[in-house]
Amino acid sequence: MKLSALIKSIVFSTLCCIAFQACAQHNNPNIVIIYVDDLGYGDIGVNGAIGVETPHIDTLAKNGLNFTDAHCSASTCTPSRYSLLTGSYAFRNKAEILEGDAPLIINPNMGTLPKMLQKAGYKTGVVGKWHLGLGKGKINWNEYIPLGPKEVGFDYSFLIPATGDRVPCVFLENQKVVGLDPNDPITVSYGTRIEGYPWGFQHPELLKQHTDPYHQGSVINGISRIGYMKGGKEALWVDENIPYVLTDKANTFISNNKDNPFFLYFALHDIHQPRIANIKFVESSTMGPRGDVIAQMDWCVGQVKEALEKQGLLENTLIIFTSDNGPILDDGYIDYARELVGDHKPGGIYRGSKYSAYEAGTRMPTVVHWPKEVKPGTSNALLSQVDLYASLASLVNQNIEKGDAVDSQNFMDSWLGKSDKGRKYLLEESYTFGFRMDNWKYITPKDKPVPNWIVEKFVDPGFRTEPQLYNLYEDPSEVKNLASEYPEIVAKMEAELKEILEQ
Incomplete structure (x- = not known):
């Protein structure tokens, strides 16, 4: 093949490739x-x-x-x-x-x-x-x-x-x-209070909605926020x-x-x-x-x-x-x-x-x-x-x-x-870990107490000192902990979860 013909062939192939990619993208x-x-x-x-x-x-x-x-x-x-x-x-x-x-x-x-x-x-x-x-x-x-x-x-x-x-x-x-x-x-500040917009804990009369102690910062549009702003x-x-x-x-x-x-x-x-x-x-x-x-x-x-x-x-x-x-x-x-x-x-x-x-x-x-x-x-x-x-x-x-x-x-x-x-294993992150395998749901034990700010939200974060295992097909609401009845499944799920966490 002559050089000019080879160049034309390469150019044609390149243009076809570009056109194909553009068509695919479109x-x-x-x-x-x-x-x-x-x-x-x-x-x-x-x-x-x-x-x-x-x-x-x-x-x-x-x-x-x-x-x-x-x-x-x-x-x-x-x-x-x-x-x-x-x-x-x-x-x-x-x-x-x-x-x-x-x-x-x-x-x-x-x-x-x-x-x-x-x-x-x-x-x-x-x-x-x-x-x-x-x-x-x-x-x-x-x-x-x-x-x-x-x-x-x-x-x-x-x-x-x-x-x-x-x-x-x-x-x-x-x-x-x-x-x-x-x-x-x-100016924005978290932690150190700065003068600017009124503070919720000082001016509750300005609020459209009252708040917990954590949302007592700057009042903007009648809402007390976290943090301070000027x-x-x-x-x-x-x-x-x-x-x-x-x-x-x-x-x-x-x-x-x-x-x-x-x-x-x-x-x-x-x-x-x-x-x-x-x-x-x-x-x-x-x-x-x-x-x-x-x-x-x-x-x-x-x-x-x-x-x-x-x-x-x-x-x-x-x-x-x-x-x-x-x-x-x-x-x-x-x-x-x-x-x-x-x-x-x-x-x-x-x-x-x-x-x-x-x-x-x-x-x-x-x-x-x-x-x-x-x-x-x-x-x-x-x-x-x-x-x-x-x-x-x-x-x-x-x-x-x-x-x-x-x-x-x-x-x-x-x-x-x-x-x-679907997934063979599925990780659910929270303040501990949930782990899914088929119909099984495992929750890792946690010995730390539930923080007050979570308690105040009327939330059960799932903290327990013992492992939790639930059969979601039979118990979708996670009422009956089966960990003690199926230790082999707990062990398998713990091992799989450990492998993911240590990757």
Whole structure:
């Protein structure tokens, strides 16, 4: 072959390869993860909710796949979010609930779910609650904050920096405070009190909701927060408007990226406390503020689905709806959730809650909707959110670099309802460890007393000095401890758990 002909052949082959890759990327589905906060398995209509309606979520479930045994990786928020985005268990990085001024806990050099999707040609965005830290030291809230969503793979970000009950009570867009007056700079302090906004313990008359002793810091918009804040008056959020602001930003991201594959991580603040419903949703349930913000959250889901429909994108968009940890009724603010819950069971038939090693702590309401690929139905596959990284990598034909997503496994066929295969072993992180194997649930013994702050939330975290073993097929509510009757199963599960913990 002549040199010129060889060159033409190489060029042609290269162009064909590029065209094939571009075509493959174009055919990849859009991916939307709707991540709710503190929503229990039983808090949606299709899973038996009483006293509140969730028509938009129920429609997704009716036309998609509803999972009965899908789990977040931990019974608290920061660890679950870390695992979702990194494919690694949170204990490997000692990830715990963070303060509002904590440094970024995801190593910018490690692989992440959004980075992997960027390589597959996706535009990536995060809208909503972050709570994974920012920067690497003391944060200057008055300038661009280095180290944040951009450094872990998000092209666009619009954030609540931590949670609604922590300062600073401002939004960040692409790592800069939105609407900040440079003549009114922000100062934030955790621990040391600073003069600025009134303090809740001094001015209870200013509060819309009274609180426990841990939420007695700066009063902003009638809500006493954790931590202290000064300045930034023009940038402060209004709690009642948060769902509208976040949903608008999510839908704008969809509109701006409609012509190429996109990944949207839509992390709602609802139904985390403080539960402050917009007037549109006040008394939309029989359960007071907690029920009202469930209805509000459902509306947000409906708005995103509607935005996808308007853009003609719904058919080829993979929507994953789920939550970061189990339900909690009393978590710092007095909104009478325990008194008004009635016959509603936030965790369904499952024992436990947020902070707990029992099943309701991590067994999440989970719906997968993708009209092009997913047939309506129900799945009992045992799955974990830590596996979404490897599963989605398989879906978009991306290899995972060595050392990345070390705990993530590919169960894409199961997420899409094409298989009922689930995990052989599943880890549930809390203030101890739960461990699943088939129908068996093992909880590690713990000799430390339950902290007062957990006791005050009316939570049983599952602390026992002896091992606990439950047969979930026969005893889904984890009532009868069978550890003494099946020592061989306890030993096997202890050994398997030890191997994971020591990897």
